[in-house]
Amino acid sequence: MPEHEVGTQEEFDAARAELLAQEKELTRRGDELARKRRDLPWVRVEKDYGFETARGTEPLAELFDGRSQLLVYHFMFGPPYEAGCPVCSSIADTLDPNAVHLKARDVTLICSSRAPVGKLLAYRERMGWSFDWVSAGTGEFHRDLGFVYTEEELRPFLEGEIPGTVRQLAEACGTDVPGYVTEAPGLSCYALADGAVYRTYVTTARGLEPAMAYYGLLDRTPMGRHEEGEDTHWLRRHDEYEKT
Structure with missing residues (x-):
């Protein structure tokens, strides 16, 4: 644990009150951004995407499962991944x-x-999850949203110095670096109205942090995320951490 300034309770209370005012302002700003997300224009999905599911092949509209809104997390599990x-x-x-x-x-x-889909469902069983998981296969669903790249597009990155964390994650997935980085994570949102599907929101990178609850909690601990300078990524699958 690094050395840190130690103060009195009165000093802490004053600094905490100042910080709380800024946290409340950030919350209000977050509310405003949430409204702007909802105000984005919808785009009608014209392509006839098909997905392999545990029930067979289904179009995008069927994935709503009787509801009017759909959240899709684009999970990095490419065809060569194990x-x-x-x-x-x-x-x-x-x-x-x-x-x-x-x-x-x-x-x-x-x-x-x-x-x-067989690989996905077997992995879901290993991890103990219950959400529906579909395979977009070789279709264009992920590509159209910017979550799939070709090796040619990635050539400048692949010809440079590959970070150790990327090599680590590729190995953890049972594939090589090109096979790993051609995939990208993301979140896309849809609405179903009068039989038509509309895309309403897309995000990736740090836009995914609301689904990474551990970071919000770590941000409130004395050492924070504490990732600077690490040669390997600390995250593991939940059944791979050493028990302490």
Whole structure:
């Protein structure tokens, strides 16, 4: 634990009150951004996407499962992977128990990946999740949203110095670096109205942090995320941590 300034209770209370005012302002700003997300123009989904599910092949509209809103987490599990991305797996740990609460608000939550559905369902069983998981296969669903790249597009990155964390995660997935980084994570949202499907929101990168609950909690601990300078990524699948 690093050395840190130690003060009196009165000093803490004064500093905490100042910080609380800023936290409340950030919350109000978050409310404003949430409204702007809802105000985005909808885009009608014209392509006839098909997905392999545990029930067979289904179109996008069927994935709503009788509800009017759909959240899709684009889980990094590409065709050559032998296991899901550890980071995406940590996100799925947060998504899974929330699915039942989202259903109560007319929202269906699923994951979509490009690996064969048999691989996805076997991995889901290993991890103990229950959300619906579909395979987009070789279709264009992930690609159209910017969550799949070609090796040619990634050539500048692949010809440079590959970070150790990328090599670590690729190995953890049972694939090589090109096979790993051609996939990307993301979240996309849809509405179903009068039989038509509309895309309403898309995000990736740090836009996914609301589904990474551990970061919000770590941000409130004395050492925070404490990731600076680490050569390997600390995240593991939940059944791979050493017991302490």
